[in-house]
Amino acid sequence: MMQLIDLSHPLAHxxxxxxxxxxxxxxxxxxxxxxxxxxxxSTHQGTHLDAPFHFFDDGVTVDRIPLDRLYGPASLIDFxxxxxxxxxxxxxxxxxxALFRPGARVIYRTGWDRLFGRPEFFVNYPSLTLEAxxxxxxxxxxxxxxxxxxxxEDWLEVHRALLAAEIVIVExxxxxxxxPPAFTFIGFPLKIExxxxxxxxxxxxxxxxxxxxx
Amino acid sequence: MMQLIDLSHPLAHxxxxxxxxxxxxxxxxxxxxxxxxxxxxSTHQGTHLDAPFHFFDDGVTVDRIPLDRLYGPASLIDFxxxxxxxxxxxxxxxxxxALFRPGARVIYRTGWDRLFGRPEFFVNYPSLTLEAxxxxxxxxxxxxxxxxxxxxEDWLEVHRALLAAEIVIVExxxxxxxxPPAFTFIGFPLKIExxxxxxxxxxxxxxxxxxxxx
Numbered sequence: 001m002m003q004l005i006d007l008s009h010p011l012a013h014x015x016x017x018x019x020x021x022x023x024x025x026x027x028x029x030x031x032x033x034x035x036x037x038x039x040x041x042s043t044h045q046g047t048h049l050d051a052p053f054h055f056f057d058d059g060v061t062v063d064r065i066p067l068d069r070l071y072g073p074a075s076l077i078d079f080x081x082x083x084x085x086x087x088x089x090x091x092x093x094x095x096x097x098a099l100f101r102p103g104a105r106v107i108y109r110t111g112w113d114r115l116f117g118r119p120e121f122f123v124n125y126p127s128l129t130l131e132a133x134x135x136x137x138x139x140x141x142x143x144x145x146x147x148x149x150x151x152x153e154d155w156l157e158v159h160r161a162l163l164a165a166e167i168v169i170v171e172x173x174x175x176x177x178x179x180p181p182a183f184t185f186i187g188f189p190l191k192i193e194x195x196x197x198x199x200x201x202x203x204x205x206x207x208x209x210x211x212x213x214x
Numbered sequence: 215m216m217q218l219i220d221l222s223h224p225l226a227h228x229x230x231x232x233x234x235x236x237x238x239x240x241x242x243x244x245x246x247x248x249x250x251x252x253x254x255x256s257t258h259q260g261t262h263l264d265a266p267f268h269f270f271d272d273g274v275t276v277d278r279i280p281l282d283r284l285y286g287p288a289s290l291i292d293f294x295x296x297x298x299x300x301x302x303x304x305x306x307x308x309x310x311x312a313l314f315r316p317g318a319r320v321i322y323r324t325g326w327d328r329l330f331g332r333p334e335f336f337v338n339y340p341s342l343t344l345e346a347x348x349x350x351x352x353x354x355x356x357x358x359x360x361x362x363x364x365x366x367e368d369w370l371e372v373h374r375a376l377l378a379a380e381i382v383i384v385e386x387x388x389x390x391x392x393x394p395p396a397f398t399f400i401g402f403p404l405k406i407e408x409x410x411x412x413x414x415x416x417x418x419x420x421x422x423x424x425x426x427x428x
Binding site: 197205 | 218220222223224225226227234235236240242243245247248249250251252253254255256257258260261267268269277281282285370373400402403404405406407409410411413414415417419
């Protein structure tokens with residue numbers, strides 16, 4: 001029996017944003033007879049993905065990421081609840097090396113999503129070491145996802161290492177504790193012309209035989 | 215061989231909006247060392263979906279639409295290029311009645327997407343008659359999609375007929391001319407808390423055996 005698991009946090013008016021990002025505003029509008037909403041938010045609000053253009057002038061923009069990178073078999077690495085500021089090291093990744101095939105989608109859980117929506121979410125979160133990010137980049141996976149607001153508090157260098165390898169980074173995922181080790185990941189960005197990222201509705205399909213082969 | 219087809223129009227700064235909707239603004243921001251974007255747009259801009267709350271105070275909101283309505287086997291009805299203002303009638307639907315099973319996803323093509331991005335897109339588009347909308351509502355399908363900005367210029371009554379039946383409406387689809395009769399539809403909304411609709415990245419998966427059964 002197939003089942004869909006929602007890997008996305010809700011977008012809510014006034015929720016905490018990454019330091020320096022614009023506020024999120026969800027503004028009700030009521031023309032006669034129906035209702036619409038004006039959204040104002042960063043492309044990096046809530047559950048979202050980063051395109052290489054986020055850090056590189058000549059990087060791929062979010063509307064041009066090949067769709068097949070964002071939909072297909074994926075693997076979970078569950079680091080259980082990690083302590084605030086815990087480093088995620090190459091030694092922690094190495095036991096899972098078989099998952100890091102070229103083109104693979106790998107998502108890791110730290111348990112940090114319990115703080116989502118509060119300012120503390122953005123401070124002292126478990127982080128890839130720069131060495132670990134470079135190790136991942138060298139494997140040429142297609143997509144790396146996590147339940148923290150980014151892959152590392154050493155954000156500049158770690159983002160650069162991953163995005164230079166054209167790895168799509170999916171940040172602030174939810175409900176990773178509900179995932180089996182193998183599943184199908186679905187997470188397409190809005191087709192925002194020529195820009196750097198997009199909020200997404202990330203979803204996992206789970207069930208017998210799902211996600212175990214390409 | 216599976217293939218993904220992008221059914222979404224690009225979101226671009228200043229593109230034409232539905233009359234009365236807020237402007238779409240895609241605003242580049244450049245903190246030190248990287249770039250982000252502030253989005254300002256209606257929940258009904260470009261390729262998007264409508265939740266029942268769009269018209270009904272007690273209707274399901276976009277964050278609560280069951281995900282399995284938005285992902286799965288779907289059918290295309292190709293009406294070829296229809297003339298401006300052409301009515302889509304019950305007589306035109308009846309030959310395709312077998313597709314309208316309870317829970318089905320049905321998408322129809324009018325050819326109107328060629329005008330997307332221009333103000334003319336929103337005027338005199340091919341439209342379901344109210345009788346046709348009520349016929350569809352009675353079939354209790356899960357999702358109805360189209361390449362026009364809405365199901366009908368008789369927008370109030372037709373939206374009410376479809377949304378009262380809890381049919382998700384997917385509007386302003388692109389590239390429907392590339393679709394086979396049966397495919398897998400994927401189109402999840404952003405998880406916007408308690409609101410009426412969402413821009414989406416709609417995608418079709420096509421290939422041998424795809425979309426032919428539930």
